[in-house]
Amino acid sequence: MTIGIGAILLLVGFLIGWYFFSNGFAGLVIALIVWGIINLVALFQGDSILLSVSKAKKIKKEDYPRLYNIVEEMQIASGLDKIPDIYIIDDPALNAFATGRDTKRASVAITSGLLERLNRDELQGVIGHEIAHIKNRDVLLMVMCGILLGSIVMLSWFASRALLYGGAPRSRTSSSSRGGGGIILIVAIVLIVIAPIAAQLIYFAISRKREYLADASSALYTRYPEGLASALEKIATSTHEFRSANKATAPMFTVNPFRKEGRAASDLTSTHPPISERIRILRSMAGASFSNYEGAYDKLHSSRRGILPGSALAQTQTVEIRAPRPEPVEPLKASIERRRDTSEALWQMNDYKTLTCDCGTRLRIPPRLWNSAVRCPHCGRINLT
Amino acid sequence: MPIGAIVGIVVAVVLAIIFGGGYNRLVGLRNQTKNAWAQIDVQLKRRYDLIPNLVETVKGYTKHERETLEAVTKARNIAQQLSSSGAGERSKAESELSSALARLLVVVERYPDLKANQNYLALQEELTSTENKISFARQYYNDSVLKYNNATQMFPSNVAARMFSFIASEFFEITVAEEKAAPKVSFTQ
Numbered sequence: 001m002t003i004g005i006g007a008i009l010l011l012v013g014f015l016i017g018w019y020f021f022s023n024g025f026a027g028l029v030i031a032l033i034v035w036g037i038i039n040l041v042a043l044f045q046g047d048s049i050l051l052s053v054s055k056a057k058k059i060k061k062e063d064y065p066r067l068y069n070i071v072e073e074m075q076i077a078s079g080l081d082k083i084p085d086i087y088i089i090d091d092p093a094l095n096a097f098a099t100g101r102d103t104k105r106a107s108v109a110i111t112s113g114l115l116e117r118l119n120r121d122e123l124q125g126v127i128g129h130e131i132a133h134i135k136n137r138d139v140l141l142m143v144m145c146g147i148l149l150g151s152i153v154m155l156s157w158f159a160s161r162a163l164l165y166g167g168a169p170r171s172r173t174s175s176s177s178r179g180g181g182g183i184i185l186i187v188a189i190v191l192i193v194i195a196p197i198a199a200q201l202i203y204f205a206i207s208r209k210r211e212y213l214a215d216a217s218s219a220l221y222t223r224y225p226e227g228l229a230s231a232l233e234k235i236a237t238s239t240h241e242f243r244s245a246n247k248a249t250a251p252m253f254t255v256n257p258f259r260k261e262g263r264a265a266s267d268l269t270s271t272h273p274p275i276s277e278r279i280r281i282l283r284s285m286a287g288a289s290f291s292n293y294e295g296a297y298d299k300l301h302s303s304r305r306g307i308l309p310g311s312a313l314a315q316t317q318t319v320e321i322r323a324p325r326p327e328p329v330e331p332l333k334a335s336i337e338r339r340r341d342t343s344e345a346l347w348q349m350n351d352y353k354t355l356t357c358d359c360g361t362r363l364r365i366p367p368r369l370w371n372s373a374v375r376c377p378h379c380g381r382i383n384l385t
Numbered sequence: 386m387p388i389g390a391i392v393g394i395v396v397a398v399v400l401a402i403i404f405g406g407g408y409n410r411l412v413g414l415r416n417q418t419k420n421a422w423a424q425i426d427v428q429l430k431r432r433y434d435l436i437p438n439l440v441e442t443v444k445g446y447t448k449h450e451r452e453t454l455e456a457v458t459k460a461r462n463i464a465q466q467l468s469s470s471g472a473g474e475r476s477k478a479e480s481e482l483s484s485a486l487a488r489l490l491v492v493v494e495r496y497p498d499l500k501a502n503q504n505y506l507a508l509q510e511e512l513t514s515t516e517n518k519i520s521f522a523r524q525y526y527n528d529s530v531l532k533y534n535n536a537t538q539m540f541p542s543n544v545a546a547r548m549f550s551f552i553a554s555e556f557f558e559i560t561v562a563e564e565k566a567a568p569k570v571s572f573t574q
Contacts, residue, residue, distance in 0.1 A: 065507070069514035076424055077521035079417075223524065325517075 004202050009035065009152050012195050015188045016159045035151045039144065050099050056087035056109045057349045064088070064345040067115065070124050071108060074131045077221040084108045084134060088115070090346055094235040097253045098130035099139055106134040113238070115342045118231050119334060121324055125218055125228030126254055132217030138210045149203045153196045160192050207271040212307045215278055216293035219285060223322040229282035236275040289319040355383050407542035411551045414533040418554050421526035422472075425557065428518045429468070429479065435515060436461045436486075439508050443489070446499040453485075453492050460485040472557040480559045483516070523557055530554045 013031025061068040068086060075083045084098070084106035092113040100106030108130045118126065133139060219225035235255050255275060277300070284296045290308055297307045347354065351367035359379035373382050440454050447454075464478040490509075499505055534553040537546040545551075 065510055065514075069510070069517075073514065073517050073521050076428075076518055077525055079421075079525055221521075 006148055008195050008199050008202075009148050009155075012152055012155050012159070012191065015191060016155060018184070018188075031151060031155055034154065035147055038150060039147045044101075050097075051087060051107060051109060054089050054097075054109060056089045058085055058087050059345065059349060063348050064115075064341065066120070066341065067110070067123070067345075070120065070127050071131070074124065074128050074221055077128070078131050078135045078217070080106075080131065080135055084131070086110075088112055088345065088349060094118075094238045095253050095255055096126050096130055098133040100134060101140050101143070102137070103134060106139075108134075112342050112346055114235075115345075116335075116339045117234055117238070119331075119338075121222075121224060121227035122231035122234065124222055125224070126231050128218035128221045129214045129228060129254055132214040132221065133210070136210070136213060136217065138214065141210065142207060145203050145206055149196075149199045152199045156192045156196050159188070163189065163192075204271055208273050209307065209309075211272050211278075212281075212293075212297070213309065215282060216290050216308055219282060219288050219293060220290060220319065223288045223319065224324065225282040225285050225288060225321065226324065229279045232275050232279050232282075236279075285321070287319050288321050292319070353385065355385065357381055357383055404545050404548075407536075407545035408549060411533075411536055411542055411546055411549070414529065414536050415551060418526065418529040418533050421522065421529045422557075425519065425522040425526055426468075428515055428522050429464070429475075432482070432512070432515045432519065433461055433465050433468075435508065435512055439489075439512060442502070442505050442508060443493060443499065446496055446502070446505075447492075450489075450492050453489050457482075457485045457489050472555045476558055479519075483559055486512070486516075519559070523559065527556050527558075530556055 009031055013029075017026040017030070059068070064086075067088075071086055072083055080103055082104050084100065085108070087107055087109035089109055089111045091111045093111055094114045094117060096108070096110040096114055098106065098108050108127065110126075114126065115123070215228065218228050222228070232255065253272075255272060280300055281293065281296045284299060285292045286295065294308055347364055353365040353367075355363040355365060355374075357363060357376040357379065358381060359376060361376055361378040363374060363376060363383060365374065365385050369385065371385065373384050375382055436457060440458055443450070444454060460478075460482040464475070464482045467475055467478045493499055493505075530553075533551075536542045537551050537553050
């Protein structure tokens with residue numbers, strides 16, 4: 001599919017060159033230069049742009065040991081050589097994303113809402129899904145496809161304006177090409193109109209396919225597909241809108257951040273497959289391997305096409321699903337502890353100091369407070385900062 | 386060019402592809418298993434280091450659990466002594482240690498003060514995570530070993546394997562004994 005979208009770019013470039021400069025290859029070169037420049041910017045600055053737009057903050061191990069441990073466990077299970085940087089986004093919405101152009105410079109970002117709501121198995125399923133995106137180099141793939149798409153759209157727009165306002169170019173070639181000129185014009189117009197649409201559809205189809213692969217990889221790493229399934233269920237039933245997502249960053253999230261805005265979650269222009277379908281596939285897996293995921297997908301769609309790439313299926317064997325890990329405390333208490341841990345981590349990440357007054361109240365001191373002492377609001381004692 | 390030379394060149398190219406491709410792949414897979422084993426080793430060592438701290442913390446809160454604590458310490462020392470042996474011997478020692486730890490965690494359930502202690506909670510999180518990491522590292526190691534063993538035994542690459550003596554590795558399993566103790570009823574709360 002990536003070859004398809006690349007071919008469309010080259011074709012558009014060639015046609016523009018042929019039509020306007022009587023030399024197809026000049027157009028090709030222009031298309032490739034445009035593609036190359038934007039590609040370089042996106043590759044080298046993309047992840048920091050994305051993270052700062054989402055207002056994500058990096059954490060160290062002491063800030064949130066449970067999350068750090070879960071990411072490290074998934075790093076070991078997937079065979080990544082270096083643990084990705086971990087960021088927390090202060091947002092009650094439930095979502096997570098992964099970014100990074102190669103496996104050594106990757107980052108994973110999670111919302112605080114997700115950290116509060118999911119138990120350990122579910123959180124591990126979500127992190128496994130993100131790590132799978134990193135391991136399968138989906139970020140790089142989607143960035144390249146996005147650039148291809150952008151270049152195609154840009155060039156098509158450029159060509160259509162030139163056609164509308166420039167009229168037919170003065171042709172320096174001999175009269176032997178005069179007869180064919182009209183047909184080429186029609187073909188060029190049709191292609192320039194269709195190319196962006198076709199490229200978009202291919203782009204979204206690629207995105208959906210990689211999401212299925214990431215789900216299957218997460219099930220394989222954790223050996224527990226029910227974890228991710230139940231996490232997706234919790235995410236699907238939450239009603240929070242994600243404030244800082246936009247359509248360009250959408251493919252990297254675990255769940256489509258726009259599913260509530262009236263955009264149909266399951267049409268051809270969706271970056272993620274519908275959540276209900278993902279849950280159903282995960283829950284009807286008989287084992288945890290890729291071929292089990294294929295089997296579950298085929299059973300649900302009563303087809304034999306499958307959804308995972310051939311190279312993934314080549315190295316596969318039977319894998320058993322493990323038992324769920326028991327929670328050390330009962331669910332309500334665990335939920336309270338999670339909220340407390342998450343809010344502690346957020347205070348610390350934002351550089352607040354914490355003082356404990358003698359009466360037991362915890363005082364949160366903002367980062368650049370110039371007072372040398374504060375009064376406890378509960379008991380009135382003065383505490384030195 | 387004589388036909389013999391052409392045939393010779395073709396045969397040489399084919400052999401190069403079979404052995405070049407097979408040999409490199411075998412080396413890569415063997416290195417992956419070594420890497421995976423090193424990862425297991427790191428996590429097992431982390432467990433050895435965590436246990437003394439855990440035993441001290443639990444000792445401070447419990448007065449009657451001496452045997453369980455001693456069993457854990459003994460199992461840990463045995464496993465640590467065997468830490469330079471191969472997968473087979475370590476597997477048994479590590480399984481013993483995992484079972485001893487599981488018994489200790491069951492015992493701790495009866496001490497609510499201990500379960501509320503911040504220090505103990507942080508240690509328990511570390512221990513749970515280390516156990517998980519051992520299990521994931523083991524999973525990754527066993528998957529790598531399976532791929533490597535397949536490569537040494539299946540047709541095109543087993544020729545190169547035999548020629549350069551790539552031998553199959555052994556798997557690493559840890560089994561935790563099921564604790565089926567009857568619930569103890571205590572009237573001295």
